Amino acid sequence: MKSSVTACPLDCYDACAIIYDENRLKPFKNGHTNGFLCPHINHYEKFDRIIKPSYKGQNITMKEALLKLKELLASDLKSDILHYRGSGNFALMQEVTEYFFAKLGATVTNGSLCDGAGAAGIIDGRGSNKNMPLSEIEKSDVVIFWGRNPHTTSSHILPLIKNKKIIVIDPVQTKIAKMADLHVQIKPHTDIYLALLLARFVYINDSLDEKFIEKYASEFEEYYELTQGVRIKATLENIGVTLGDIGDILEYCIDKKVAIVCGVGMQKYRDGADVMRSIDAFAVSLGLFAKEGCGVAYLGDSKEGISSPFQTKAKYVSKVNTKFDEFHTVFIQGANPLGQMPDTKRVQNALEKTRNIVYFGLYENETSQLADLVIPAKTFLEKDDIRTSYSHNGLMIMNKQVESEIGISEYDLAAYLCKEFDIELKTEQEYLQHFKNFGVKNINGSFEVENRKAIPYENGFDTGNGEFIFLEEFEAQQHYNEDELNLITPKSHTSLNSQFNRDKCVYINSSHGYNDGQNIEITSENGSVVLEVKNDDRLRDDTLLIYSGTHGVNNLTSSKHSYEGKSAIFQENKVKITKN
Ligand SMILES: Nc1nc2c(c(=O)[nH]1)N[C@H]1C(S)=C(S)[C@@H](COP(=O)(O)OP(=O)(O)OC[C@H]3O[C@@H](n4cnc5c(=O)[nH]c(N)nc54)[C@H](O)[C@@H]3O)O[C@H]1N2
Ligand SMILES: Nc1nc2c(c(=O)[nH]1)N[C@H]1C(S)=C(S)[C@@H](COP(=O)(O)OP(=O)(O)OC[C@H]3O[C@@H](n4cnc5c(=O)[nH]c(N)nc54)[C@H](O)[C@@H]3O)O[C@H]1N2
Ligand SMILES: [Mo]
Numbered sequence: 081m082k083s084s085v086t087a088c089p090l091d092c093y094d095a096c097a098i099i100y101d102e103n104r105l106k107p108f109k110n111g112h113t114n115g116f117l118c119p120h121i122n123h124y125e126k127f128d129r130i131i132k133p134s135y136k137g138q139n140i141t142m143k144e145a146l147l148k149l150k151e152l153l154a155s156d157l158k159s160d161i162l163h164y165r166g167s168g169n170f171a172l173m174q175e176v177t178e179y180f181f182a183k184l185g186a187t188v189t190n191g192s193l194c195d196g197a198g199a200a201g202i203i204d205g206r207g208s209n210k211n212m213p214l215s216e217i218e219k220s221d222v223v224i225f226w227g228r229n230p231h232t233t234s235s236h237i238l239p240l241i242k243n244k245k246i247i248v249i250d251p252v253q254t255k256i257a258k259m260a261d262l263h264v265q266i267k268p269h270t271d272i273y274l275a276l277l278l279a280r281f282v283y284i285n286d287s288l289d290e291k292f293i294e295k296y297a298s299e300f301e302e303y304y305e306l307t308q309g310v311r312i313k314a315t316l317e318n319i320g321v322t323l324g325d326i327g328d329i330l331e332y333c334i335d336k337k338v339a340i341v342c343g344v345g346m347q348k349y350r351d352g353a354d355v356m357r358s359i360d361a362f363a364v365s366l367g368l369f370a371k372e373g374c375g376v377a378y379l380g381d382s383k384e385g386i387s388s389p390f391q392t393k394a395k396y397v398s399k400v401n402t403k404f405d406e407f408h409t410v411f412i413q414g415a416n417p418l419g420q421m422p423d424t425k426r427v428q429n430a431l432e433k434t435r436n437i438v439y440f441g442l443y444e445n446e447t448s449q450l451a452d453l454v455i456p457a458k459t460f461l462e463k464d465d466i467r468t469s470y471s472h473n474g475l476m477i478m479n480k481q482v483e484s485e486i487g488i489s490e491y492d493l494a495a496y497l498c499k500e501f502d503i504e505l506k507t508e509q510e511y512l513q514h515f516k517n518f519g520v521k522n523i524n525g526s527f528e529v530e531n532r533k534a535i536p537y538e539n540g541f542d543t544g545n546g547e548f549i550f551l552e553e554f555e556a557q558q559h560y561n562e563d564e565l566n567l568i569t570p571k572s573h574t575s576l577n578s579q580f581n582r583d584k585c586v587y588i589n590s591s592h593g594y595n596d597g598q599n600i601e602i603t604s605e606n607g608s609v610v611l612e613v614k615n616d617d618r619l620r621d622d623t624l625l626i627y628s629g630t631h632g633v634n635n636l637t638s639s640k641h642s643y644e645g646k647s648a649i650f651q652e653n654k655v656k657i658t659k660n
Contacts, residue, residue: 093471114239188394190646337373423635
């Protein structure tokens, strides 16, 4: 029986190397995968997938499905066609279809449902988005998990942080918060105040890294003035942080190797870019850049150091508020917009008005149910691909492991369409080789992206003069009514967004007096949803939690963009409990 190394295709920090052995998926023991896999991959082959193509609910052959697709695309004006791609499979060859649609003259999407606001804030300050990789986090003394839930979303970091001081800044008492030396159970959407105050106290305590500031952040004095605009006592009371917490954070961090490991939690807001930039500024005050074992890790750019052969001139619309009804034919790949885009009612209305919805994916969901033409994809075990990660520097080759009659690969679908519409396309091997050329071989035979540095910014930031650019102003938090609650929608342990086992509940602190199993209606200015209650005292009493992937969660969310980064703002809306 064949056994060979491939990599997990999922949209996740860890991007694990996997061995396919005797029809089983096993962790690749060398490297960060460390001998264990996550629940999704452990049960990967047990999840029901779409086996047959269908049109208007009737099963058809793949040949018929491709003909139908060709017919739909040929009969439309090219300006009436939209290609919408999500992140169901994160490997690099997935983009080949986008190349076809762009060349055809159709519209494709940009913007972000994920990390866009935070990434924009990082670029504002540093001039580029270069990440601190896992291998450097491993060398730190102190790890601050800021809006990141590693047990759920990046469990392979856990073996690397044993014996370190751990600080957690999260409105939920997550597993890592329970284990931490310090948990700051901050009120949602108030992180910018904490970050500003931390930088201010670094200065007051005479703990600035003067040498670093002089060279790379000479505007710090002006930033300090901005931080002075925050009223200490009233702000701390409001955000659920004490002066003692601030003292403890500084005591743990000063003169230590500190990794601030950020997730997407604190940037799912309109001003998400500023939040991230203020966290960067705290790191700058301590001189955490350009030193071993120090830095800010975020959900980095998985394409850092790589250029895509599929990038070509195209018309773009945002994937946050896509007006599907402005198109006749919408081709949806690796995505479940009816579940995962914000403002579901708006998405539903718009999709219902489009003439043809094509769904190209692995699993049934809200979107596949609404689709006219359903084309099953091949799984990552059934096609060749290659991937990079947004938290480590590996370049991972994903050789096909099994032959299967089911589905079609993205390359084969694009190859068929390119041939029919007379668009030039290179061979699959040429594209794979293109990506492979960005790698260098490690001693153990694995590859890394050559143009990525383990310690970025060693010669200053990528701004014009090499200096960090500080925030000059920020938006004060809006006051809201007593009966309104903060809605947070983090990731679930049992699903990957809407893939695998999706959660069904709303989580609330028991002080509200609801019973487990009782249904309640939750309403925001965008809509409402009825869900079953689970009491959960890991939450603050001003916060409701509904996991990403829960049916109906995005009835509550807004399709406005973040101020910067063209990103969704899933946690901007406040909610009320309207019926119980
Ligand atoms: N099991 C699993 N793993 C996943 C995913 C999944 O769906 N399931 N999704 C993948 C994807 S697409 C992504 S983008 C990553 C994201 O992975 P993470 O960055 O870890 O994302 P979240 O779970 O959304 O949020 C992390 C933490 O932020 C906290 N948080 C929420 N609001 C705030 C706030 O205002 N301030 C602060 N300080 N914290 C806040 C939440 O309570 C949560 O514990 O995970 C990837 N990995
Ligand atoms: N309320 C709320 N909403 C959120 C979030 C949140 O935190 N809160 N998180 C947001 C974030 S961070 C993200 S990244 C998005 C994710 O949202 P989406 O990109 O829509 O991701 P999924 O829900 O994982 O759905 C991906 C689909 O991809 C398909 N798929 C899987 N593998 C393949 C493949 O190899 N080929 C093809 N063709 N299809 C495949 C599967 O059928 C699956 O249904 O959701 C966003 N939505
Ligand atoms: Mo994401």
